[in-house]
Amino acid sequence: MSLRVYNTLKGQKEDFKPLEPGKVKMYVCGVTVYDYCHIGHARANIVFDIIYRYLQFAGFDVTYVRNYTDVDDKIIKRANERGISSKELSEEFIRAFDEDMAALGLAVPTHQPKATEYIPQIIEICQKLIDKGLAYASDGDVYYRVGKFPDYLKLSGRNMDEMQAGARIAPGEQKHDPMDFALWKAAKPDEPKWESPWGPGRPGWHIECSAMSSALLGETFDIHGGGRDLIFPHHENEIAQSEGASGKPFVNYWLHNGFVNINQEKMSKSLGNFFTIRDILKRYNPEVLRFFILSAHYRSPIDFSDQNLIDAENGLRRFYEALDSGYEAIDGAQGTTPAEDGALLETQFKAAMDDDFNSALAIGHLFDAVRTVNRLVATKKFRKKPELVATVADLLQKIRTLGEVLGILQSDPAAWLNQQKKAGLVDLGLKEADIEAAIEARLQARKDKDYARGDEIRDELEARGILLLDTAKGTTWKLK
RNA sequence: GGCCCCGUCGCCAAGUGGUAAGGCAGAGGUCUGCAAAACCUCCAUCACCAGUUCGAAUCUGGUCGGGGCCUCCA
Numbered sequence: 001m002s003l004r005v006y007n008t009l010k011g012q013k014e015d016f017k018p019l020e021p022g023k024v025k026m027y028v029c030g031v032t033v034y035d036y037c038h039i040g041h042a043r044a045n046i047v048f049d050i051i052y053r054y055l056q057f058a059g060f061d062v063t064y065v066r067n068y069t070d071v072d073d074k075i076i077k078r079a080n081e082r083g084i085s086s087k088e089l090s091e092e093f094i095r096a097f098d099e100d101m102a103a104l105g106l107a108v109p110t111h112q113p114k115a116t117e118y119i120p121q122i123i124e125i126c127q128k129l130i131d132k133g134l135a136y137a138s139d140g141d142v143y144y145r146v147g148k149f150p151d152y153l154k155l156s157g158r159n160m161d162e163m164q165a166g167a168r169i170a171p172g173e174q175k176h177d178p179m180d181f182a183l184w185k186a187a188k189p190d191e192p193k194w195e196s197p198w199g200p201g202r203p204g205w206h207i208e209c210s211a212m213s214s215a216l217l218g219e220t221f222d223i224h225g226g227g228r229d230l231i232f233p234h235h236e237n238e239i240a241q242s243e244g245a246s247g248k249p250f251v252n253y254w255l256h257n258g259f260v261n262i263n264q265e266k267m268s269k270s271l272g273n274f275f276t277i278r279d280i281l282k283r284y285n286p287e288v289l290r291f292f293i294l295s296a297h298y299r300s301p302i303d304f305s306d307q308n309l310i311d312a313e314n315g316l317r318r319f320y321e322a323l324d325s326g327y328e329a330i331d332g333a334q335g336t337t338p339a340e341d342g343a344l345l346e347t348q349f350k351a352a353m354d355d356d357f358n359s360a361l362a363i364g365h366l367f368d369a370v371r372t373v374n375r376l377v378a379t380k381k382f383r384k385k386p387e388l389v390a391t392v393a394d395l396l397q398k399i400r401t402l403g404e405v406l407g408i409l410q411s412d413p414a415a416w417l418n419q420q421k422k423a424g425l426v427d428l429g430l431k432e433a434d435i436e437a438a439i440e441a442r443l444q445a446r447k448d449k450d451y452a453r454g455d456e457i458r459d460e461l462e463a464r465g466i467l468l469l470d471t472a473k474g475t476t477w478k479l480k
Numbered sequence: 481g482g483c484c485c486c487g488u489c490g491c492c493a494a495g496u497g498g499u500a501a502g503g504c505a506g507a508g509g510u511c512u513g514c515a516a517a518a519c520c521u522c523c524a525u526c527a528c529c530a531g532u533u534c535g536a537a538u539c540u541g542g543u544c545g546g547g548g549c550c551u552c553c554a
Contacts, residue, residue, distance in 0.1 A: 011484095013496095031554080044554035074552070156549080162482045163550070170551095205552090227554030228485095234553095257554070258485090264546070268553070295503080296493065301486080301547075311492060315503055321517075352494090361494050364502035371502095371519085378511090378519055451513060458515075469516050478516080 003058060003354045005223075006299060008231060008254040009155055013356055016253065018222050024060045025221035026052065027213040027251075029230055030112070032069040033093035034078045036276040037100050039289075039304055040260045040267055044227050046290055047257045047298040047357075049106045050406055051225070054353050057405045064109040065216050067209065068094050070116050071202050076191055086192045090114075100277045104286050105407050111216050115208035119194045122203045122211040125245045126183045126196075134244040138174035140186025140199045146179045149240045155254060156232035181237055183207050206237040210245070213238075219246040225255040258301045267304070275304070285420065287408055288313045294359040294406055315367075316408070317420065322370040323396060324413035329377040330393045339391040342398040345369045349402045359406060369399055417478075424479040428465045435466060439475050442468070 003016040018024050028048045031041055048066070055062045070090035079089040094114075115122075126142050129135035134148050146152050153160060160179070169175050173182070182204035187193030193200040203211075213221065219242065226235065235254065242250040259266055262273045280289055292312035296302045345365060352361035376382065376392050383389065403409030425432060438457050445453040458468050465480045 029554080032552090038554085040554045042554085047554090072552095156483080158483060158550075229549070229553055232483095232549065233551095259548075259554075261547080266548070266553095270552090292492095299485095300493090303492085308492065311504055315492095318503075325518080358494075361501070364494065367502050374518055375520090446513085449513090455514065462515095467516055470512075470514095471517085 004356055005253055005255060006356045007252075008256050009251075011157070014253070018060065019220065019252070022059070022061055024055050024062045024223060025065075025217040026055070026062060026223040026225065027065045027067075027209070027217055027221060028109075028224070029209060029226035029234065030067040030069065031097055032072050032074060033090045033097060034072070034075045035093065036096055036278055038267065038274045038276050039280060040227065040274070042100070042104060042277050042280075042289060043260050043293050043302065044225075044257050045101060045106055046104060046293050046407070048225050048255075050294065050359060051223075051255070051298075051357055052107060052109070053405050053407065054357060058350075058354075062110070063217060065111045065113065065213065066109040067212050068097070068112065068114045069208060070094065070114045071192055071208075072205070080190065087116075103281055104277065104290060105410075107407075113212045113216060115203060115212070116192075118208060118211045118215060119203070121215050122207050123184075123194075123196050125207060125211055125214075125241060126198075128245045129183065129241065132244065134240075135183055136176065137198045138176070140201060141174050141182055142184035142198055142204075143175050143180040144183055144237070144240055144244070145176070146181070146240065147177060149244050151243065152240055153232075153236060155236050155239055158232065181206070181233065183241070206234055207241055209234075209238050210241040210250075214242060214246070219248045219250070221251060223253045223255060224251040225257070228256045228258060231256060257298045261301050261303045263305070264303060280309075284309050284313065285316075285416075285423075287411070287416075288316055290406075291316045291363075291408055294408070295363055297356075297358055297360050299356075313420075317417070319366070319370060319399070319403075319409055320411070320413045320416045322373050323399065323409065324417060326373045326377055326392055326396045327413065329382060330389050330396070331383070333389050333393045337390040337394065339394040341369070341372050341391055342394040345395065345398050346402065349405075353405070362402070362406065366399060366402065369395055373399075421477075421479055424465075428479075430464060430466065435461065435477055439468065439477065443475060 004013045005016050006013045026048075028044075031037060045066075048064075052062055052064045068090070071086065075086050075090055079086045082089065126135060129144065130137060130142065133145070135142055135144050153163070164179055169178050184196060184198060184201050184207070185204055186199055186201045192202055194202060213224070224235070224238075231254075239250050261267060262275075265271070265273065267274045277289075288309060289312075292309055293302065295312060295315070345368070348365040348368075349362050352358045352365060355361070373392055373395050376388050379385065379388060400409055422432070438461055442454045442457040445451075445457065461468060461477070462480065467478050467480050469476050469478060
């Protein structure tokens with residue numbers, strides 16, 4: 001089974017063949033750093049995180065580049081509003097971004113370039129495009145002459161005539177044609193600026209990705225990713241810039257993740273219905289958010305709601321409870337003997353991920369493995385059956401290894417469950433000591449065969465959201 | 481208006497020609513003093529209509545419904 005990916009450029013799934021066998025060069029558009037990241041950013045970054053992880057798991061040597069766009073109209077505007085420099089503002093939000101991504105457990109990319117560190121390369125591309133007649137300087141600005149690039153709109157599948165109907169030239173722009181776009185913008189007063197052959201100015205909107213990707217990955221590379229909304233104009237323009245300048249194919253596989261919706265509607269700042277990652281992590285474990293996102297295919301829209309996150313939390317709990325009881329049951333036994341069930345799980349997992357990174361299907365297979373573990377552990381005289389213990393040990397090992405590819409199931413099971421319980425207690429306004437005291441009281445009542453009193457205590461706790469569990473090792477509790 | 485996507489069990493969600501994964505919820509059972517968890521069993525013909533095909537959730541056309549891009553956006 002080999003990897004297949006959906007390529008936006010072709011509109012279909014294709015066999016994935018890297019330029020250089022065994023190596024993958026991947027670029028993903030990062031964020032413009034002027035505000036806190038929202039859950040849409042979380043999805044995009046988590047999705048490409050697991051693509052990065054899976055490619056490595058599949059044996060590729062991956063170079064992963066994710067940029068920071070730290071010069072931009074929105075940054076300038078926001079910095080001016082706050083009376084600080086663009087640099088101060090962008091540095092603040094780069095830190096915030098890094099914190100958020102770390103909280104979400106993302107692997108760190110190979111390179112994380114900043115646009116402002118690539119100004120010379122940006123100017124070079126602009127010059128090359130001017131030399132080739134694909135761009136022109138106009139009153140300190142530089143614009144891309146879209147009409148000179150025949151492949152324009154090949155990614156988004158649009159048509160020039162229809163696009164032109166809606167295009168217009170904004171006041172202050174010096175375009176020859178409404179469809180042309182800015183590569184370089186002359187600096188206005190109080191704007192960050194760099195010297196250039198066309199006077200002091202700053203990069204346009206799309207050029208930095210062309211510059212950084214070619215500098216770090218070469219003129220042609222394997223994978224370019226980002227959200228669907230970047231297909232036009234951002235990625236379309238990147239293609240025009242990069243292929244225009246180099247005369248070579250820019251990217252072989254374009255991957256785009258779907259949106260996060262709120263109540264079936266796109267989340268957006270203009271609608272005011274967005275949640276920041278920080279907001280979410282106050283209420284939910286980061287792994288819950290990741291699990292929720294990975295429980296749908298990356299190209300599908302996903303609906304964000306409390307109920308859906310609670311469902312995800314319950315699903316994750318099933319994993320951790322199985323891991324917890326499984327590890328306890330094997331009591332330190334190692335999965336030295338590869339078992340049939342474990343091999344099957346790995347085969348199915350790979351098949352799912354090979355099919356355009358179908359994490360939802362992969363998780364389904366992991367759930368199957370959980371049931372197998374639970375079933376075996378519940379077998380009578382389990383501990384006296386070495387072959388079953390070995391199978392469970394192997395399965396638990398596999399579940400964790402494959403979980404790591406998805407960035408989940410890496411916590412200590414008991415600790416994770418405990419942390420969930422404690423977080424829930426705070427919500428319920430209860431203290432652990434009170435519960436322990438109630439358990440003691442009930443234990444005494446049961447010793448005295450006063451089951452009525454015992455049940456009464458249990459019912460009282462249940463009414464407050466706590467379930468008591470009688471196990472072989474004593475009474476524990478969990479959130480209802 | 482142009483381009484594009486989606487509509488699968490009560491909910492979430494896989495499944496692009498071969499007869500519907502998985503999770504949650506629900507029903508019955510095993511276990512339990514009673515419970516909980518776990519396990520076992522059960523629980524959908526895929527918005528609608530018409531085609532293509534030996535065979536369609538999967539292909540084609542149409543209808544209805546929802547969403548996205550075309551302006552900053554993951």
